[in-house]
Amino acid sequence: MPITFCKSNLLLFANIYPHNERFIFAMEKQRRFSVLKVAVFLVLGVALWWYFFKPAEKVHDEKAEPRAVVARGDLAQDEKTATEIFKNVSHSVVYISSIELRRDFFSLNIYEIPKGTGSGFVWDKDGRIVTNFHVIGDASRIEVILADNTKWKASLVGMSQDKDLAVLKISAPAEKLHPIPLGDSRNLLVGQRVFAIGNPFGLDQTMTSGIVSALGREIQSVSGRSIQGVIQTDAAINPGNSGGPLLDSAGRLIGVNTAIYSPSGASAGIGFAVPVEVVNRVIPELIKHGRVMKPGIGISIAHPSLAKRLDIRGVLIINVQKGTNAEAAGLRGTRQRGGEIILGDIIISVNNKPISSYDDLRNEFDNYKIGDVINLGIVRDDEKITIPVKLEEVQ
Numbered sequence: 001m002p003i004t005f006c007k008s009n010l011l012l013f014a015n016i017y018p019h020n021e022r023f024i025f026a027m028e029k030q031r032r033f034s035v036l037k038v039a040v041f042l043v044l045g046v047a048l049w050w051y052f053f054k055p056a057e058k059v060h061d062e063k064a065e066p067r068a069v070v071a072r073g074d075l076a077q078d079e080k081t082a083t084e085i086f087k088n089v090s091h092s093v094v095y096i097s098s099i100e101l102r103r104d105f106f107s108l109n110i111y112e113i114p115k116g117t118g119s120g121f122v123w124d125k126d127g128r129i130v131t132n133f134h135v136i137g138d139a140s141r142i143e144v145i146l147a148d149n150t151k152w153k154a155s156l157v158g159m160s161q162d163k164d165l166a167v168l169k170i171s172a173p174a175e176k177l178h179p180i181p182l183g184d185s186r187n188l189l190v191g192q193r194v195f196a197i198g199n200p201f202g203l204d205q206t207m208t209s210g211i212v213s214a215l216g217r218e219i220q221s222v223s224g225r226s227i228q229g230v231i232q233t234d235a236a237i238n239p240g241n242s243g244g245p246l247l248d249s250a251g252r253l254i255g256v257n258t259a260i261y262s263p264s265g266a267s268a269g270i271g272f273a274v275p276v277e278v279v280n281r282v283i284p285e286l287i288k289h290g291r292v293m294k295p296g297i298g299i300s301i302a303h304p305s306l307a308k309r310l311d312i313r314g315v316l317i318i319n320v321q322k323g324t325n326a327e328a329a330g331l332r333g334t335r336q337r338g339g340e341i342i343l344g345d346i347i348i349s350v351n352n353k354p355i356s357s358y359d360d361l362r363n364e365f366d367n368y369k370i371g372d373v374i375n376l377g378i379v380r381d382d383e384k385i386t387i388p389v390k391l392e393e394v395q
Contacts, residue, residue, distance in 0.1 A: 078193075081193075085251040086207050089245070090147055090207070091178045092121050092122045092178045093119060093120070093147065093180075093198065093205065093244060093245065094121060094129055094146055094147070095117065095144070096131055096135055096136070096144055096154075096243060097116075097117050097143045097145070098141075099141040099142070099143065116137070117199060118135030118199070118242045118243045119131065119135075119197075119240065119241055119242065119257070120144070121180045121244065121245045121253070123283060125174045125177050127169050127171060128157060128168070129144055129167070129168040129170060130166070130168075130283060131166055132164050132242045132243040132256065132258050133160065133161050133163075133164045133165060133166045133221075133222060134242065135166070135243045136159075136166055136168070141153070142154040142156070144168060146172060146176055148176065150172070152170035152172050153170070154169065155169050155170075156168060157290065158285075158287065158289065158290035159286065159291075160282050160285075161222050162225040162292070163282050163292070164221045164227065165274065165278075166286070167283060180253050181251065181252045181253065183247075183252025184254070185254045185255060185275040188215060189212065190214060190215060191212060192211060192248065193248070194211060194246055195207060195209045195235065195249075195251075196237055196257055196271070197245060197247070198245075198257065199240045200237075200238035200239065200240040201239060201240050203240070208235045209235055210234040212231060213234050214231075215229075215231060217229075217231070217232045217272060218230060219258075219259055225362065227258075230274060231254065231255045231274075232270065232271070232272055233271050233273065234269040236269075237257050241257050242258060243256065244257050245257070254273070254275070255273030255276055255279075256276075257272075257273050258273060259272045294365070294366075294395070295369060296365055297329075297331070298321040298324025298327065298392065299318075299319065299321065299333070300318045300320075300321070301317060301358055302317075302318050302334070304357065310343075312346055313356055314355060314356060315358055315361050316345075316346050317332065317334065317345045317346070317347065318344060319333040320344075324392065325390045325392050326389060328390075329376075329388065329390075331344075331345050331378070333345075345378040346378060346380075347377070348378065348384070349376070349377030350364045350375070350376060350377070365391065369391070370391055370392060371390065372391050373388050373389070374391060375387070375388050375389075376389055
């Protein structure tokens with residue numbers, strides 16, 4: 001039959017077999033260790049039970065009251081400036097939606113689809129709205145939503161692809177129209193505070209702020225022509241901000257937000273605005289004529305690739321149009337004589353400002369009006385001469 005050991009049995013066993021004391025003490029040690037394990041497991045079990053099954057604490061208090069509000073104090077000066085600008089100018093900013101007509105492939109029915117959205121601002125009390133050309137583009141129908149959320153059908157007054165500007169007109173009453181105040185971008189400084197108001201991603205009446213990051217930038221318009229003197233800012237400008245105003249700290253228009261530099265298509269802290277001086281020169285032209293009256297001199301010039309191949313720095317005249325001021329001034333085009341090609345005059349300056357490409361010439365002409373007389377610096381037969389020419393309208 002099995003033997004059951006207890007402490008008395010072990011002592012008896014030790015008296016009978018004294019040479020087995022090590023075995024007896026080992027058995028005693030094992031018995032104590034077993035008791036210790038049981039105690040540890042018992043304590044651990046109680047602790048786990050308490051953790052998972054302890055009575056729930058009271059989570060509701062019927063005496064709870066709202067906490068006292070700490071007085072904020074007066075706004076900081078920069079906050080006052082920002083809030084005042086938004087309050088005073090936001091009602092001049094509009095939301096623009098362009099709509100395109102599509103024909104169903106199967107039914108041939110014509111239907112409308114949204115083409116894009118953007119921003120703009122009120123130019124005058126006659127209902128004229130300024131925006132970017134690329135905002136309205138090839139839209140079949142354009143809607144303008146004012147700050148009071150009234151919606152108006154807009155008609156196109158005029159556009160300039162070269163400057164990415166367009167003028168729309170709505171029939172809203174004068175009391176709903178708040179023309180934006182104009183500022184001056186010629187005396188801007190890098191680091192100066194600026195604000196942008198627009199409708200990014202269709203979220204209307206949004207304002208962002210930043211600084212003038214750089215001046216005198218050059219960007220390419222939708223027509224491929226360069227726009228010079230552009231303002232660079234880090235104020236967040238996203239899709240939908242295009243056509244909206246860039247404002248100085250006095251709440252005056254200093255530029256029209258037109259483009260961003262971003263690999264992702266969202267704001268990366270590099271935005272560009274057409275300066276207000278360009279806007280204030282182009283918009284009246286669009287209102288008067290529906291297009292910009294381009295000053296020129298009536299010449300045809302060589303393609304840039306040809307000028308590069310001939311290693312010409314300047315603008316090579318290929319042809320002088322009959323009856324133009326260029327012909328009257330005696331400018332010469334490229335001609336052939338006895339099988340030999342004789343290069344025409346090469347324009348190298350306008351009023352002593354260097355000219356190295358057609359873009360340079362066109363942008364310099366844009367600084368003058370039709371009827372102004374300019375001094376053309378040209379190279380003729382390896383000699384530099386100056387010829388005065390009166391600017392006229394050209395296509």
